[in-house]
C-alpha cells in the first residue's frame with residue numbers, strides 16, 4: 001500500500017497554512033464569480049477549505065483529493081459560519097486521483113488545481129491537467145511561478161523553505177516544476193490560452209484562468 005504523504009501533517013494543515021492560503025482561496029472565488037464559473041471542481045481539494053470559500057460565495061463546488069488524511073481532516077474541521085452553505089452543512093468531498101476523475105466530459109465550468117501541480121512528478125501533473133480539461137473547458141491554476149523582476153526575488157527564494165520542509169520528494173518535484181517554468185511554463189507547454197492572471201505570494205505565485213486553445217491542433 002502506498003503511504004499517504006499527508007498522513008502526519010493533515011491535522012495541522014489548516015492551522016498552519018490557512019493564514020497564508022486563504023488569500024489564494026478568496027482570489028479563486030473572485031475569479032469564479034467575475035467569470036460566471038458557477039459549477040466548479042476542486043480536483044486536489046486537500047482539507048476542502050477552497051470548496052467552503054467557493055460555496056460561501058455561491059459557487060457550487062465539489063472537491064476530490066487522493067489523500068485520505070486530508071479528506072479526514074476536512075470532515076473533522078468546523079468551517080467558518082460565512083463559508084457554510086445554508087442548504088448543506090457538510091462539504092461534498094470524495095477520494096479520487098486527479099488523473100482519473102469520476103465525472104463526465106464537461107461536467108463543470110472549471111476545475112481548480114491549487115498548489116498541487118508543483119508537488120507532482122511531471123507526467124502526473126500533465127495527466128492531471130489533461131484530465132481537468134476533459135471535465136471542464138477552463139482551469140484555474142494557482143501555483144508557483146518564476147520571479148519576473150527583482151522585487152519578486154525575496155518571495156521566490158522564501159518559498160523554498162516550506163517546500164524543502166515538505167520532504168525530499170516534494171522538494172525534488174517542486175524544483176523540477178520551477179525548472180520547467182513554474183505554472184506559466186506548464187500552461188504554455190499545454191498550449192492553454194490564459195484569460196486572466198493574478199499575482200500571488202508577493203510575486204512567487206500566480207493564479208491563471210486558462211482554457212483549451214481552440215487554435216491548437
Ligand SMILES: C[S@@+](CC[C@H](N)C(=O)[O-])C[C@H]1O[C@@H](n2cnc3c(N)ncnc32)[C@H](O)[C@@H]1O
Pocket residue numbers: 006021043044045046047049050064065066067070096097098099113114115116119120124128
Ligand atoms: C499542498 S496540498 C493543497 C491542497 C489545497 N488545494 C489547498 O490549497 O489547501 C496538495 C494536495 O494535492 C493532493 N494531491 C496530490 N497528488 C494528487 C493526485 N494525483 N490526485 C488528487 N490529489 C492529489 C494532495 O493529497 C494534497 O491534498
